[in-house]
Amino acid sequence: MGGLARMEQAAQAQALRVAGLVPEGRAPMPDGLRSIVLLAPDEPAFWPRFTQSPEYRDGAPDPMDRWSMRVIGALAEELGAQALFPFGTQPPHPFYTWALASGRVWSSPVQFLVGADAGLWASYRGALGLAEALAPLPEAAKPCDACAQPCATACPVAALTPAGYDLAACHAFLDTPAGQDCMTTGCAVRRVCPVSQALGRDPAQSAFHMRHFHR
Numbered sequence: 001m002g003g004l005a006r007m008e009q010a011a012q013a014q015a016l017r018v019a020g021l022v023p024e025g026r027a028p029m030p031d032g033l034r035s036i037v038l039l040a041p042d043e044p045a046f047w048p049r050f051t052q053s054p055e056y057r058d059g060a061p062d063p064m065d066r067w068s069m070r071v072i073g074a075l076a077e078e079l080g081a082q083a084l085f086p087f088g089t090q091p092p093h094p095f096y097t098w099a100l101a102s103g104r105v106w107s108s109p110v111q112f113l114v115g116a117d118a119g120l121w122a123s124y125r126g127a128l129g130l131a132e133a134l135a136p137l138p139e140a141a142k143p144c145d146a147c148a149q150p151c152a153t154a155c156p157v158a159a160l161t162p163a164g165y166d167l168a169a170c171h172a173f174l175d176t177p178a179g180q181d182c183m184t185t186g187c188a189v190r191r192v193c194p195v196s197q198a199l200g201r202d203p204a205q206s207a208f209h210m211r212h213f214h215r
């Protein structure tokens, strides 16, 4: 089995999905690396897998980051790769730039990443850095080009629009009764994307992230 196919299979066994590949030359990467394989939650398998993990159940802080370190760390060891995470380094690894360089994710009308598979639920648990040069994955078509772009006007308080992200207005809204819809089912902008709706992500997962984002 080829390098990427082996990685896809190993990732899927952990409820993760190969969401993109950054080939050498398209974006900066740590010294010694020539390809980066981006790993995203594989929906709908990811959430039940994560909630059964010791990290979710032990009550200690940052369970999902700790799950990612254990699971992606083991994958990296198995595959002879370097584990890279969107958290824990200063400056952070440039996951937003890597996502754009994969050719399967774009800047949406509201600037958040939009993925061919995940829509506005695009997010990463980590990546595998490889010393070998892998060929890029086939490019996908940007879904927004053929979309009415309901994301542009979905935020109830216009905190997230094509004009930018007013983080203070978002957090203030999340403290109100009307904001509980976003708190319990996920950001209204990210939810309204037709590609997001097809992903089958459990709203409980979105609520988990919102509690982390707005605490």
Ligand code: B12
Residues within 6 Å of the ligand: 085, 086, 087, 091, 092, 093, 094, 095, 096, 097, 098, 111, 112, 113, 114, 120, 121, 122, 123, 124, 125, 160, 165, 167, 170, 187, 190, 209, 210, 213
């Ligand atoms: C800091 C950060 C934030 C800060 C941003 C503060 C600020 N003003 O910078 C805050 C706390 C606001 C934030 C919020 C969220 N974030 Co955030 N965040 C990050 C983080 C950890 C670091 C970004 C960074 O500085 N990178 C370092 C620079 C050097 O590299 P870079 O990322 O390539 O830099 C580019 C981007 O920063 C981009 N950029 C600059 N300004 C903005 C503004 C926006 C709105 C966006 C989308 C991009 C962007 O331009 C840079 C050059 O290309 C990244 C993870 C990572 N390691 O990248 C996640 C990351 C970007 N966030 C992510 C997510 C999912 C979220 C949330 C949706 C979390 C949630 N609720 O679940 C929220 C958004 C709230 C919502 N409405 O739901 C995802 C993807 C986002 C996406 N889909 O576009 C990432 C990649 C993390 C992940 N694990 O997948 N985040």
